[in-house]
Each structure stands twice: as C-alpha cells, then as structure tokens.
Amino acid sequence: MANRREFIRISSLGLGGMALAGGSLSLVKGSEVIESLFQSQLSDRQRQRVPTYCEICFWKCAGWVYFNEDGKIKKIEGNDNDLNCNGRLCPRGTGGVGMYYDPDRLKTPLIRTEERGRQTFREASWDEALSYIAEKMQKIAREHGPECVALFTHGSGGKYFGDLLKATGSTNIAAPSFAQCRGPREVAFIYTFGESIDSPENTDIRDTRCLVLIGSHIGENMHNGQVQEMSDAIDRGATIITVDPRYSTAASKSKYWLPIKPATDIALLLAWIHVIIFEELYDRDYVERYTVGFEQLKEHVRNKTPEWAYGITTIKPHIIRETAREMGNASPAVIVHPGRHVTWYGDDTQRSRSIAILNALLGSWGRRGGFYRNANYELPSFPHPEFPEPKRTWREAFPGKYNLATTVLANGVCDATIPSADRSCNFKGWIVCGTNLIETLPNQKNTIEAIQNLELLAVIDTMPMEITGWADVVLPECTYLERYDSIRTGQARLPQIALRMPASEPLYDSKPSWWIAKELAKKLGLQAYFDYDTIEDLLDWQLRQIGSSLEEMQRIGVKTFERDADDLYFADGEAIEFNTSSGKIELYSPDFEAEGFDPLPNYTPHEEPPEGFYRLNYGRGPAHTFSRTANNANLTDIMEENSLWVNPKVASQWGIRNDQYVWLRNQDDITSKFPIKVRVTERIRWDSVYMVHGFGHDQKRLTRCYGKGASDTELISRVLVDPIMGGTGMRGNFVTFVLEDPAAIAADT
Amino acid sequence: MKEEIIVSGRMNHMVDPQLHIWEWPIPLYLFLGGLAAGILIFASFYTLQGKEAKFPTAVRIAPLITPIILVLGLLALFYDLNHKLFFWRLYTTIRLESPMSWGAWTLMVVTPLAFIWSALHIREAFPRFDWKYDWVKQLEAFFRKHIKILAWILIIFSLILGVYTGILFSAFNARPLWNTSILGPLFLTSGMSTGAAVIVLLSKSHEERLHFARLDIVLIGIELFLIVHMFMGFLASTEVQIQAAGLFLGGPYTTPFWLFVVFMGLIFPASLEVLEIKGYKLPLIVAPILVILGGLIFRFIIAYAGQISRWLY
Amino acid sequence: MRYAMAVDTRKCVGCSDCVVACQTENNVPIGYCRDWVVEVVDGTFPQLEIEIRSERCNHCENAPCVRCCPTGASHYSDGGTVLVNSRKCIGCGACIASCPYDARYPHPDGYPDKCTFCLTNRVQKGLKPACVAVCPTKCLYFGDLEDPNSDVSRVLKVRKWKTLIPEAGTKPHLYFLI
C-alpha cells in the first residue's frame, strides 16, 4: 500500500448523463427560485440583478450579476460604489460567468475506491461523504491528536472550514498566500513599520508622483484597484520607474525601465538608499521624528555606491542616481511598491526590508501619494463557544526556525507531513479548500510524497483540478455565483462591506462551503460552533449589529461607512506610535538581530544559469488567475495556453522558430509533461525565459485546458527557502530546451 | 525586431489567422460566369455579323451549355451563402455600388437570355426535337424574328457579366491584390479565352477550330499583357500592393501562379495552338483543356491569394 | 451626431477585459470576438517600445462594407454607426471581405457580426458601450464627435492621435491616442 495514491482517474460512468439531467433540472429550478426570491424581496428595478463579490482572485471586487430573458446568468458588472473596483471588474471577474457555466465542474461528492487494483472514484451522497470524512478525522484525533489535521485554504470557504478546524482543536490553517506569496513583505513591513501591508495594498497610487515597481508587473498582475490607479497616475503625469529583467507591460508605460539582472535587486535598493542618504534626498524631518537606526543604516550603505551596484545589477550608475533623485523629488508622494508575490530567491524578506527602509527614508508611509492608513472594518462574529486551546502547533515541527513567520507555512505543513524520526507527530489529515496545492506549492515531488503519507485528504473544490485527483473524498462546492459567503470586510480608504448572494440555485449536486462545514460539524458533534439555521440568519444577525440588514445589502450590494477620524494620512508632526519594539520605524531591526538575521539588509550573490540553461521566470497573464481559470471558456478565448518567451538571439542559437513547440528540462532533470509554444520576443533577456503560471494541466477531466501549455510549477523543484519566515523562493530554477518529444525519444531507446 | 501580435486570442472562424471567407464556390462561380459570358459573347457577336453558318458551334452548339453552366454557377453561389433563407433579399433592391448586387441582377438578365438562346438553337443539336405547345412555338418565332436585338442585349450583358467576374474582386479596396482595375478586363479576356477554348473543343469544323484557336492566341496575348501590366502596376504602387504582388513573386503563390496559370494555362497552350495553325498534327483537345483548367486555377488563385493580401498597420 | 471611440494606447495594458465584456454583454459566441487587442513591440532589448491597441469596427464614414452589401443589410444607423440587419442579410460574405480591418466575422447563425458600438442595447439607453464601461484603465473614450463636451471630443482635442489605414479612404472613427 506504499503507493496508495498513484495518479488516479475519476470513473465517470453515468456521471455525464446524470450531470446533464441534473444540470437542466436545477437550471429550471434555479430561475424559479430567483423569481420567487425577487418577488418576495426586491423591487422591480432590482429584479434584474443581484449583488456579489468576485472570487476569481483575492481582490474581491464587488459587482452585480445580470440575467438574460430566460432568467439565466448573463454577465457580471462591477458595483460603482465599490472601492476595490469602482464599477469595473477585470477581465477575469468579467469572465466569471465562464466558471458557472463550465461543463467540467465537479458535480457530486466523490469517494475513492479501489476496484480490482485500479483506483477510481465513485459518486457518493453528501451524507456518506461527510460521514467518511468525520470518521477519519475522529480516528486521527483519537490516535494522534486533533492538531494532526491541517487545513489548506485560499478563498472564501476558508472562514467556515477554519472555524471547524479550530473547533476540533487545531490551528494549523495554512494559505499559500503567505509562504508562496506575500509573506516576506508582510514580515519585512511588520518589522519596519509595525504593520503588515495585507490586501488590498494601502498604496496611494492614485495620488502618487512617483511609482517604483520592483518586479510587480501591474497591468499583467490585474489586481484591479492597482491597475486603475496606475492608469490614473499615468494621466496625472506621475513618473513610473520599473525594475524588471523583462520588458513588462508596466515597464512599457514607465519613464524609466531598469532591465536588472535577475536576483540582484537588493544591490540596486542599497545603492538607491546610498544615493538618497548621501545626496540628502530623504525626508529629514520624517526620519528624525519617526525612525530609529538611521546612523547605522548610513554606515551600512556608505560604500554601496551606484558604481558598486552597477557591477552587480548591470544598471548604469547615472540611471541609479537619476531615478533616486526622481524619488527624492517626489517625496513623500512616492511609492516604492512592496510587490505582492515576493517569494523569489530566498532572501526575499531582506529585499522587502530594503524596500520598506527606502519608503521610510522617503517619508512615504502614512503620506498622501505614498501609503495611506487603512480603515479596517470587521463584523462581530456570531456567538459561539470558545475554541479549545490547541495542544501543539505546526511550529513544533520546526524548532527554532521561522519564528518570525506570522502564519502557518503551507510548505511547512507539507514538510511536516512526511514522516521523520525527530517529530512526535506528523500531519495525518488534510482538508483542502480552494487551493490547487499540486500546482501551487513548488517541488511537486515533495507535495506528492506528503500526500502519500496521509490518512485523509478531503478536497473541497469547484473543478476537477490536479489536487482532487489525489483526494480520498472530493466535495463539489458551488461557484461563488451560486452562494452566500461571509460579508466582505477588510481594509480600504473607507470602511466598506460587500455582500455576495446566490444569483442561481447551485447547479448539479454542489453546495456552498458554509453548508458543508456546518454539516461536517454536526457529524463531529461540534454544531454548537455553527449555531444558526441558515447563512441568511448568520449574515442578517451580523449586519444588524452594525445597523444594516441582509435585506438592505441585497439591495445595495456595497455599504460604505465614514472613517472614525480624518486620519487617512499622518497629520503634520503628528506623534505616531508604531507597533514595533521601539515604537518607531525600525530602519535597523533589533528583532532580526535577536533572531540571528542581518539587522540591515545585505546583498548576497545568487547562482547563475549554467551554459545552455536559462533562468525560469514566470508571472501573471492578465486574463487568468493561476490555474483556477485555465478551463474557463470565456477566458480561454483570450488565452488558451501559455507561451514561452525566448529572446531572438537565443532562439536563433537554438534554431527555434516562433510558434514552435518545445519541451523544457530543468537543472534537476525534470522534463515538462507538455510542450510549450515559443514566442520569440525582444521583451525577454537572453539569460532567462518567461511563462505565465497556471497552465499545463494534466487532469483529463479539464477538457478545455488539458495539456495546453506547460506548468512552471513542475519545473520549480529547487526551492530557495527564506530562513527568516520560511517562504519558498521559486525563481532559482534553470531550464534548457528539449526540441524533440521526450516521450518519443524514451520509446526509441 | 518588430513584433505585432493579437494578444486577446482572436481566432474568428474564416477570418483568422487569414481571411478565408470565400472558399471554392466563389472562384468556381466566377469561372463559370466568365466562361458562359465568353461563349455568349461569341455567339451573339457572330450572329450580329451574320456568320451563323460559318461558326455554327460558336453560335448554336456551345451556347447550349451556358444555361447549365450559369445554373451551376448560381448553385455554387447559393451554396456559399450563409443565410440562404434570405436569398430573395438580393432581388428586393438594386445597389449599384455593390458588385454583388449588380452581378446578381446581371445574372438575372443573362440566365434567361441564355435559356432563350439555347431554346432557339436546340434543334440544331437535336434535330428531332420539337416544342409541344403552340404558344412556345409562337414565342420562338417571335424571338427568331428579333434575334439581332436579342443578340445586342446578350452581347452587352455578357460583356457586363464577364467584366463583373473581375470587378467583384477589384471593388474590394481592402484586399490589395484585388484592388486593381485591370482585374475586370483581365477576367473578361480570360473568360473569352476559356469560351473560345470550349468552342474549339466542341467544334467539328476545322475552319472554325482554326479561327477560334487564332482568336485564343490573341486573347492569351492580351491576357499576358494585362498580367504583366498588373504586376507593373502593383510594383509601382504602395507598399501594400508591392507586398500583395510578393505573393506571386517569391511568395507562397509563386509556383502555382507562374507554372499552372501562366505557363501551363497560357503560354504552353498558346504555343500548341500556334503549332497547330502551322499545320502540326497534335492531339486537338490538349490546348483547349489546358486553357480551361488554367482559367479555373487562375480564379482560385486570385480568390485565395487576394484574401491573404491585406493592409499593413 | 457622429459617434466615435478613442483608445489611449499609452494607458491600455492589453488585458482584454474589453473583449470579455463585449462577449458577455452582446452574446458573442464562445470562439468569436467583436473586439481584439493588438500589441506591437518595436526595438531591440533593452531599447524597446510597446503600443497596445484595443481594436474593433471603425464605424467608417465611407464604409466599404456598406457599399458592397448587395441587400442593404449593412447600413448606417444613428450617429453613423454601421450596423447589420440580419433579416436582410443573405450571408454572402462580401462585407467581411471588404473590411480592411477584418472587423467582421461570420456569426454561426449565418449573418456577419461585428461591433455595434452597443448602440441599441446600451448607448441609446444612456449607458456607455460595454467595453468602455469595463476598461480598468479607463483608456477607452466614447461619445459624439459633434458634441464638443463629449469624452471623445475632449480627449481628441488635447492629445495626439492617429487612425488606422486612413489611406484606405474609409474615414474611420476609431481613434488611437499616441
């Protein structure tokens, strides 16, 4: 039984027919329900639309769902009052309808079976599937402790499964948005300003005079508010400086594009700090009033001259000076953007620290055109018993390490699932809701090895993504267009809440997360933590606490409140107590020092691609979100596969033509499963290749995207772990071209 | 390096990556139209000249196939329409700016005339044939009496039809390869040349054959002249037309055009005809068949290559 | 009245939201599009420039597609908007071949389809065309050229612009701010 989870298929006998019948049935039912719902609650005008907020990425734009004459979902438009989107969704949000109509959706609960040596799934009822999970969870709790079950989640459902897990006594709730995404910057900003950035970023791009993008490719990264505000900034004549080894879309909109040699940003940042300090371009008053460690910093960068950085970054000294002056002149209305996906080279927290320090010197934190102060808004939680105190946490698996990580490391849980003699307990059960770990975590081999050691893998998803293929139980969640979720709260310039409500009855036999979690809680005897009948009751109760109601939110979708005080920016000379050890902005970090890390960032060289290999660079395509949209018909229309960007010089060296398909092999001899189409373009350097993340799906049930393009994840086998917070640096992988089909070659020999 | 790509994944059926909205039916339709026009021009011309007896095939026999050819052409056109149920809309307006429209109307005139012409001459081919009804006979007599007027109308509309087969393309300023006024005369000449070839094929009279072979040589000469002229025009024109001509000058259509159309369809058969006139005994059907095939391929190549040619921006 | 659209190539990021929004608004079948986005990259690394253009029917004032239509199905409507009346159309494809911008496609239902400036479903109801309303960078401007206060008149007054292949004589009304 060692290899219990060989790659399995879902037996689809009868499933298609059922799905069809189920689909058309519930469609009819759906429109009837909507009909009655509207008649009972909404006035004539509103009958044509219901509010939602988008789940295609984590910007959570609020919008309206509109219907066609048959009462079926037609389109989604942004809500004009929403601060995240200002009435304009991004292409993915606009294409969200494709997720609802996707014929490949998960349709019923599935349970793994072994039939004559072959692993397949069979359809199951919800009751059976949930009982199965509950029994396994109880068994793990009995034999190893409830903390040995972890939750991986990304998205709305996480709230309910999180509560469920906490109710069982486990706090091991991990999201890839930390250690695979923004973790390094959050830690860096916490240890500099005493506050993390979080989402949506509090960058005041709209009013900035100078925007510095270090690898953040806004415009391809379609985080809506950022894109909109960058465009406003262009209109207002702001200077944009983009540091990116690739000619990103943002770079093409910039006054300065610094085509930096990959992995050398810290050197550039230190040189900028040098110029800003030694040419006295920094905000003296701000630095004196709010920061500590300036003198140490000054000493530290004394010899980090632009000339020094030139040798490392290949950016000319006069450009480094010129751009530093642009920032200085714009100060404090300048943003050195903290980026978002920042797990690149393993020294990412230090790079983010350099960015934080630079912002501090320019006085942009808390200032108009820099970083505004968030208005945070939270709703009271529905009364429930105290969660039990967990006996152990994931941290015990990593004694003395990653103490500065602020949340659970997804990769950490994964590592701690693989049995090892020095751990008292390994994880035995995973619940995965809304994250496709196979494509999301680097080093697939490791992820799969961890999964092979599980006693329970339950996956809640909408689509038959790779992760579902490894599950013991698959639970089909309905899409965000078919369900209520928690009220959207969070941070923005003004306090604001948004409602998501169903625009249709769930298609097929799918259910919302809140229902699944609540039913599972019942089976586990934890219903006290979910002490409401329906989610409408819960939401209405919460909304009434703040003087609104479900009915009102159904009508308006988004509600904006006043700020408590006029404190969007620091007032002149305002005394601020920062949430750091010293109460000041810490240019020099004693906390880092105490943990044994550099209190001031240092540049360390990184490995370079060997002869014939190229650095594997990846990023976002504007019309897709990771792997989740790869099968969405409205979005595959825009981009159905990713391509491999290759510099013309490299292409001619290899004799590769435009549009030719090639396979890739990385430094660890891993070859891509599928070939990828080459785009010969000047937009990429000769030492790297680039592709959009999220393609190369190998689940046949994803009929639109199966085998389209290549997966960057499968080639990211070398992970550069950030010692400070455990982030997984993913840009240290090198690939070479394989021009012939490796399968054919293998068959020949 | 300059790179120009569509980043929104556009792949409209029959338009991308290159326009191919018109498949085989349209060039076939134009070829058949041109061929029928050619035959009918000769038939009416020699009728007006009073040379019915000298060129019986041209005046009486060959036209008998034109109704079939025209109907086949119309069927091809109909087959190509995507909204067939609305076909009748063609005949609810006359839109002079639209070659499609006046082409349709021209056909509306020429096709019945071709039928009438055939009816008048059907007994030449089938001597035992007679009309069943008297009123048909009366009608026949009426037309026979006014056959010169009929011939005048026919020659005019056949010329229009012949030119139309070219104008349909050349009216498209969007397709640089088509956008040359030479295409009208060129297709007319080509249609007449294929018409002459059909007459040569059908004719049993040596004299008539020689006459039309000679005529064909002249027509082929004109065609070659027009083709050279067309390319000179392209090359002396804008970048887009230079690019369009490039399709035939080193581009993907170079071999098909120069080998199949110009050499096999024009120069080679013309040479055969010259030899024949000089008295060499050659298989009689080779030259006319090559001319007809050449004319057909010519339409296909112009239709396809024209759709590829485009404005650069 | 003369409707026109302007596209700011300096702000457009090529995200194709305009294309997706047009598709859902106008029931454009999957696999087809009425608008599309072109990216032109010029130069040699690292001396590079990109122009990004969201393109669609130019609603030409001298529209070859209207001229060549044998039935009058392709016609000028309010504000010079070029529309297709599918009930008059025979599906001959002439208009598709006649458009120098390849702005039309054969709809699977048999008639040619293309951008309508969202005339009847949005503009005449006082809304902006779907692509204009959705564009995250607000780089699309729509309005009446004859109204000096319309978005499009104002932006054309202050910015440099070009049209595509004006030498084709079509008098296009899609303007690209450069």
Ligand SMILES: Nc1nc2c(c(=O)[nH]1)N[C@H]1C(S)=C(S)[C@@H](COP(=O)(O)OP(=O)(O)OC[C@H]3O[C@@H](n4cnc5c(=O)[nH]c(N)nc54)[C@H](O)[C@@H]3O)O[C@H]1N2
């Ligand atoms: N359309 C779309 N938008 C998205 C998402 C999506 O899936 N789709 N996801 C959202 C999420 S969760 C995140 S985290 C963000 C991520 O978006 P960003 O934070 O903007 O993305 P990154 O992946 O960090 O950055 C990618 C860029 O970094 C450049 N780069 C690579 N190596 C280096 C280097 O050594 N130095 C420098 N300076 N640059 C380098 C690449 O060339 C590329 O342009 O996007 C968000 N927005």
Ligand SMILES: Nc1nc2c(c(=O)[nH]1)N[C@H]1C(S)=C(S)[C@@H](COP(=O)(O)OP(=O)(O)OC[C@H]3O[C@@H](n4cnc5c(=O)[nH]c(N)nc54)[C@H](O)[C@@H]3O)O[C@H]1N2
């Ligand atoms: N190689 C590589 N790895 C990366 C990145 C990269 O650029 N390259 N980016 C990293 C970053 S920045 C991030 S934030 C993470 C993102 O990682 P993930 O959030 O895991 O990304 P997705 O691939 O979008 O996976 C989302 C999963 O949720 C499912 N899903 C979508 N909607 C719903 C829903 O409503 N309910 C439920 N239950 N499931 C739903 C989808 O079907 C899919 O299986 O990936 C990280 N990993």
Ligand code: SF4
């Ligand atoms: S940015 Fe786009 S995908 Fe993300 S929530 Fe907003 S509309 Fe949806």
Ligand code: SF4
């Ligand atoms: S939506 Fe706007 S920014 Fe995006 S491609 Fe279209 S025009 Fe450009």
Ligand code: SF4
């Ligand atoms: S762009 Fe094309 S379809 Fe639109 S009006 Fe002009 S010619 Fe007609």
Ligand code: SF4
């Ligand atoms: S396809 Fe229709 S609209 Fe176009 S030219 Fe023909 S009849 Fe007119």
Ligand code: SF4
């Ligand atoms: S104006 Fe309307 S029809 Fe035209 S491209 Fe924009 S959304 Fe589509």
Ligand SMILES: [Mo]
């Ligand atoms: Mo992320």
